[in-house]
Amino acid sequence: MANADPSQKVDYVFKVVLIGDSGVGKSQILARFARNDFSLDSKSTIGVEFQTRTLLIEHKSVKAQIWDTAGQERYRAVTSAYYRGAAGAMLVYDVTKRQTFNHIARWLEELRGHADKNIVIMLVGNKSDLEKQREVSTEDATEFAQKEGLFFLETSALAAKNVETAFLTVLTEIFNIVNKKNLVAGENQGNGNSNPTSLAGKKIIIPGPAQEIPAKRNMCCRS
Numbered sequence: 001m002a003n004a005d006p007s008q009k010v011d012y013v014f015k016v017v018l019i020g021d022s023g024v025g026k027s028q029i030l031a032r033f034a035r036n037d038f039s040l041d042s043k044s045t046i047g048v049e050f051q052t053r054t055l056l057i058e059h060k061s062v063k064a065q066i067w068d069t070a071g072q073e074r075y076r077a078v079t080s081a082y083y084r085g086a087a088g089a090m091l092v093y094d095v096t097k098r099q100t101f102n103h104i105a106r107w108l109e110e111l112r113g114h115a116d117k118n119i120v121i122m123l124v125g126n127k128s129d130l131e132k133q134r135e136v137s138t139e140d141a142t143e144f145a146q147k148e149g150l151f152f153l154e155t156s157a158l159a160a161k162n163v164e165t166a167f168l169t170v171l172t173e174i175f176n177i178v179n180k181k182n183l184v185a186g187e188n189q190g191n192g193n194s195n196p197t198s199l200a201g202k203k204i205i206i207p208g209p210a211q212e213i214p215a216k217r218n219m220c221c222r223s
């Protein structure tokens, strides 16, 4: 996937949240995507953090702002703030731990309870490199994803497999949704139904530079 020229203006900022049980690999998926990095002795996330990467989608510069939080209940930050403004979500389980897949329905419920109804959701089965320890079949997960209307991919943050594709799929889908809305808004302007503010209230579109993260916050971030 092409990274954008850092000197180019940012056309869009899309917030994507990572959720799933503790230890499934959320932080390492983020590290792989944002820095092409991986660590085997990854510490549990405490609170919330985000990282960004700016890439080109159809000649537009899209800043992906990926949020990561603790899977462990006691370390979790305020739920509604985490989901606010999210245009995409990665629902992660570990293919070697059945329980983490069984919990996906609960994570989905939380997501649907707090996030924008148009949020783009990708089910991610991580640690696909550990084939011998697999406890969740690709078929089971595919069936679940189809039933719930989710995208689905198996990834390995360790082997750098499908991580890019997973993010690119979600970001491109968001991009297409936003562009379609822009198109409709543009058409309306021409036929007397002008409503220039119609996009402003939509959580799914976060126009580029206008969206700044407040300086005072209880989170760590790397941009």
Ligand SMILES: Nc1nc2c(ncn2[C@@H]2O[C@H](COP(=O)(O)OP(=O)(O)OP(=O)(O)O)[C@@H](O)[C@H]2O)c(=O)[nH]1
Binding pocket: 020, 021, 022, 023, 024, 025, 026, 027, 028, 029, 039, 040, 041, 042, 043, 044, 045, 046, 069, 070, 071, 072, 126, 127, 128, 129, 130, 155, 156, 157, 158, 159
């Ligand atoms: N074999 C393998 N190990 C992985 C992979 N991704 C992550 N891990 C390991 O799994 C462990 C947990 O990874 P984390 O990224 O910290 O998990 P997390 O979901 O962020 O955990 P919390 O912050 O507690 O919610 C670490 O030891 C990682 O190195 C992978 O794709 N393959």
